[in-house]
Amino acid sequence: VTNTSAPEEIDVLVIGSGAGGGVAALEIARSGRTVVLVEMGRVGGECHYVSCVPSKALLIAAREGVTWDEALRRRDEAADGRSDSAAVREHEKAGVQIVRGTARVTGDHDVAITFDEEGERVFRWAKALVLAPGSEPVIPRVPGLALEMTWTSEQALSSDELPSDLLVMGGGAVGCEMAQIYAAFGTQVTLVEKTDRLLAGEQPWVGELVAANLRASGVNVRAGVEATQVEHRENVRVEFSDNSRWSGDRVLLAGGRTPRTAGLGLELLGISLGDKNEIPVDARCHVMIENSPAEGVYAVGDVTATAPFTHTANAQARTVAGDLDGAGRDVQLHASPRVVYTEATVWCVGLTEQKAREARLQPRSASIDLSQVERGTLEGFKGRFELIADEHGTAIGAAAVGSGADSWATSAQLAVQFGLHVERLGDTLFAFPTLAEAVGLAARELAASG
Numbered sequence: 001v002t003n004t005s006a007p008e009e010i011d012v013l014v015i016g017s018g019a020g021g022g023v024a025a026l027e028i029a030r031s032g033r034t035v036v037l038v039e040m041g042r043v044g045g046e047c048h049y050v051s052c053v054p055s056k057a058l059l060i061a062a063r064e065g066v067t068w069d070e071a072l073r074r075r076d077e078a079a080d081g082r083s084d085s086a087a088v089r090e091h092e093k094a095g096v097q098i099v100r101g102t103a104r105v106t107g108d109h110d111v112a113i114t115f116d117e118e119g120e121r122v123f124r125w126a127k128a129l130v131l132a133p134g135s136e137p138v139i140p141r142v143p144g145l146a147l148e149m150t151w152t153s154e155q156a157l158s159s160d161e162l163p164s165d166l167l168v169m170g171g172g173a174v175g176c177e178m179a180q181i182y183a184a185f186g187t188q189v190t191l192v193e194k195t196d197r198l199l200a201g202e203q204p205w206v207g208e209l210v211a212a213n214l215r216a217s218g219v220n221v222r223a224g225v226e227a228t229q230v231e232h233r234e235n236v237r238v239e240f241s242d243n244s245r246w247s248g249d250r251v252l253l254a255g256g257r258t259p260r261t262a263g264l265g266l267e268l269l270g271i272s273l274g275d276k277n278e279i280p281v282d283a284r285c286h287v288m289i290e291n292s293p294a295e296g297v298y299a300v301g302d303v304t305a306t307a308p309f310t311h312t313a314n315a316q317a318r319t320v321a322g323d324l325d326g327a328g329r330d331v332q333l334h335a336s337p338r339v340v341y342t343e344a345t346v347w348c349v350g351l352t353e354q355k356a357r358e359a360r361l362q363p364r365s366a367s368i369d370l371s372q373v374e375r376g377t378l379e380g381f382k383g384r385f386e387l388i389a390d391e392h393g394t395a396i397g398a399a400a401v402g403s404g405a406d407s408w409a410t411s412a413q414l415a416v417q418f419g420l421h422v423e424r425l426g427d428t429l430f431a432f433p434t435l436a437e438a439v440g441l442a443a444r445e446l447a448a449s450g
């Protein structure tokens with residue numbers, strides 16, 4: 001593609017319109033700057049159409065016991081039928097100029113956008129470039145695996161097919177949620193995870209409890225095994241590292257995600273990617289180039305591999321807008337919650353004990369079974385809450401598993417965010433009889449043992 005016309009001059013160019021870039025564009029446009037938002041797919045990014053929102057719609061439908069057809073209807077309604085016209089309207093109303101196409105950096109301040117194979121526009125930004133291209137699924141290297149025959153979460157959450165036998169590869173948040181959904185609608189689900197437990201980044205008991213819950217929902221959970229060979233015939237046959245086999249009609253790849261950086265031309269800006277293939281950033285989301293924050297170049301969202309969630313991408317986007325206004329504050333990500341919306345929700349925040357030890361802290365923890373609080377007994381809820389403190393008694397992390405944990409456990413998040421001493425958290429009054437009493441009980445137990 002050749003382009004001879006002069007670049008179009010603007011203040012800010014944002015690549016990617018998801019939870020990171022879309023929100024950054026809206027926030028920056030408030031200040032009256034000219035903002036161009038480039039999107040090669042759907043305006044609004046993944047969360048609304050093919051990840052968070054449709055998966056939660058299906059999980060809620062599964063809990064309510066509706067039919068598969070009704071669940072699909074609700075999923076598609078929640079995702080606006082995967083039409084981005086509402087998101088386009090919202091951005092245009094805020095004064096953001098949307099340009100559809102694929103962006104690539106072509107110079108210090110220049111970005112070329114290609115569209116319809118032949119067309120190209122070049123923009124020259126004066127004030128800021130925001131890189132927000134998101135992430136993509138990691139594709140495992142298994143001999144015989146044919147990608148056109150397998151699903152990623154995106155395809156699963158867009159398809160109407162209800163497989164009779166499904167193999168989910170990967171026991172992280174996405175794998176657990178997808179296994180929960182399909183098992184609820186009658187699919188025979190096998191979930192394999194190559195490490196020795198599900199949700200391997202959390203406190204060990206969390207993954208064990210989730211595995212037990214998934215088994216109770218009919219999922220065949222197999223930790224410590226991985227696929228070594230795949231054969232696609234009239235069905236799919238998979239061989240595992242322990243020589244066992246599986247055959248069925250679908251394989252869903254849920255082995256994690258990696259920043260989407262290929263083809264962006266980042267090398268022209270001198271950006272070197274980090275160990276996780278991420279664009280390295282400082283606390284104001286400036287891209288780090290040779291250990292210094294680059295003037296006017298920012299990155300937000302999954303591409304920064306800090307905490308791959310919508311709420312973190314949103315927070316980073318607000319930080320960029322604040323920084324450009326000159327009154328910004330650093331983004332605080334140490335208390336970004338990690339939630340898995342399985343039956344018995346998982347809600348974790350801050351450090352695990354292992355991460356705390358890696359940071360040379362001496363963690364202590366107190367764990368409360370939900371049957372120890374009156375509401376848990378009254379409702380027959382199963383689950384647990386655990387609070388983690390450092391050697392000084394400061395709250396540094398928490399983990400909860402149980403119905404509604406993403407609501408009742410969240411007071412621990414403020415304690416971690418603001419470094420509250422467990423004694424003060426324990427002095428806080430939690431209403432009787434609520435599950436939140438488990439937070440107070442754990443805090444008092446930790447305070448007493450310190």
Ligand SMILES: Cc1cc2nc3c(=O)[nH]c(=O)nc-3n(C[C@H](O)[C@H](O)[C@H](O)COP(=O)(O)OP(=O)(O)OC[C@H]3O[C@@H](n4cnc5c(N)ncnc54)[C@H](O)[C@@H]3O)c2cc1C
Nearest residue numbers: 016018019020040045046052103133134301302308309310
């Ligand atoms: C199944 C699943 C469930 C999830 N559930 C939750 C949840 O419940 N809660 C939660 O907080 N998080 C959840 N997440 C994570 C969440 O979806 C992501 O953290 C979030 O969407 C990241 O936003 P982003 O802006 O970084 O990327 P995206 O939303 O992916 O946006 C990036 C956009 O950039 C565009 N793009 C990329 N490169 C270019 C280019 N060169 N030119 C033009 N456009 C480009 C892409 O088309 C894309 O639209 C889930 C993820 C998955 C996979």
